[in-house]
Amino acid sequence: MSRFRVSVHIVPRKGLLDPQGKAVSDALHALGFADVEDTRIGRYIVLDVKAESAAAAELSVKAMCDKLLANPVTEDYRIASTVTA
Amino acid sequence: MKFGIVTFPGSNCDVDALHAVTDQLGQTAVSLWHRDHDIQGCDVLILPGGFSYGDALRAGAIARFSPIMQEVIAHAERGAPVIGICNGFQILCESHLLPGALMRNAEMQFICDWVHIRTEGKAPMYLGGYEPSQVLRIPVAHGEGRFAADESTLDALEQNEQVVFRYCNGSGAITDAANCNGAMRNIAGIVNVNRNVLGMMPHPERAVESLLGSTDGLPLFESLLAQVGA
Numbered sequence: 075m076s077r078f079r080v081s082v083h084i085v086p087r088k089g090l091l092d093p094q095g096k097a098v099s100d101a102l103h104a105l106g107f108a109d110v111e112d113t114r115i116g117r118y119i120v121l122d123v124k125a126e127s128a129a130a131a132e133l134s135v136k137a138m139c140d141k142l143l144a145n146p147v148t149e150d151y152r153i154a155s156t157v158t159a
Numbered sequence: 160m161k162f163g164i165v166t167f168p169g170s171n172c173d174v175d176a177l178h179a180v181t182d183q184l185g186q187t188a189v190s191l192w193h194r195d196h197d198i199q200g201c202d203v204l205i206l207p208g209g210f211s212y213g214d215a216l217r218a219g220a221i222a223r224f225s226p227i228m229q230e231v232i233a234h235a236e237r238g239a240p241v242i243g244i245c246n247g248f249q250i251l252c253e254s255h256l257l258p259g260a261l262m263r264n265a266e267m268q269f270i271c272d273w274v275h276i277r278t279e280g281k282a283p284m285y286l287g288g289y290e291p292s293q294v295l296r297i298p299v300a301h302g303e304g305r306f307a308a309d310e311s312t313l314d315a316l317e318q319n320e321q322v323v324f325r326y327c328n329g330s331g332a333i334t335d336a337a338n339c340n341g342a343m344r345n346i347a348g349i350v351n352v353n354r355n356v357l358g359m360m361p362h363p364e365r366a367v368e369s370l371l372g373s374t375d376g377l378p379l380f381e382s383l384l385a386q387v388g389a
Contacts, residue, residue, distance in 0.1 A: 086262075090262070090307060091262075091265055091341065092263075093263050093264070093265055093266065093267045094263065094267065097267060142216070142220060142221075142224070143216070145217055145220070145253070145260050147252075147258075147259060147260040147308060148262055148307055
């Protein structure tokens with residue numbers, strides 16, 4: 075068993091109103107960053123997982139996302155990185 | 160009729176619900192702790208408002224896995240009444256007992272106010288005491304109450320007459336201005352396909368006596384009493 079550090083991005087699904095993202099877009103526009111077209115704010119979760127391999131660790135984290143970490147109705151998730159912890 | 164009110168760490172409307180069904184409705188009720196495995200023979204289960212587990216991750220996401228929720232789900236699957244109010248509604252959606260999800264209010268602010276909702280749909284267990292399209296004045300208190308679901312789920316909810324409350328103005332018109340949290344299609348409350356599980360963001364348990372400003376929530380509990388029996 076090795077230990078892997080798996081990082082997951084969870085973001086509100088595109089097309090659903092993300093009021094927090096909209097507020098930040100508006101603030102960026104007010105600061106002159108006119109080229110910002112869309113902002114979505116989600117969460118970044120870092121998990122240290124014991125597993126036989128990096129692939130097994132990712133499989134386990136996907137199961138966690140499906141069951142608890144992400145809401146399948148409103149959010150999408152993506153594993154950003156998996157490294158030996 | 161015996162009510163069971165579930166308390167999760169962070170629930171804060173459990174005593175309000177207890178007061179509504181005992182002092183106002185005249186029924187018996189027990190408090191159930193989230194770690195309990197026994198619903199003590201209750202006929203109706205209420206998941207009250209509050210901030211279970213501090214809304215960590217998402218409102219209702221952690222509470223869904225509390226031991227008592229296994230019993231709540233079994234109770235719902237038997238066709239028995241389960242009511243989720245505010246945070247309770249969020250928990251019911253997270254538990255997949257109801258479709259959809261509750262997202263951050265469109266205007267970002269926590270809303271603590273009186274609103275109007277209009278009855279519709281088919282849910283005799285809860286709406287029996289109301290007129291069709293009756294306008295209710297009722298309080299809301301939430302930061303994440305914007306009902307969201309994909310288009311096909313919304314269409315199915317409407318076709319099956321599972322939408323039971325929509326935000327409206329004082330004369331009953333369903334308008335954007337009356338949609339306090341930006342909910343899709345102004346949805347404030349829904350029932351499941353079997354019409355025994357009700358989830359709603361407004362607080363009927365806080366509108367059961369004129370002293371507190373409204374009695375419009377009381378018929379909801381009286382409907383249950385009439386339909387499910389004393």
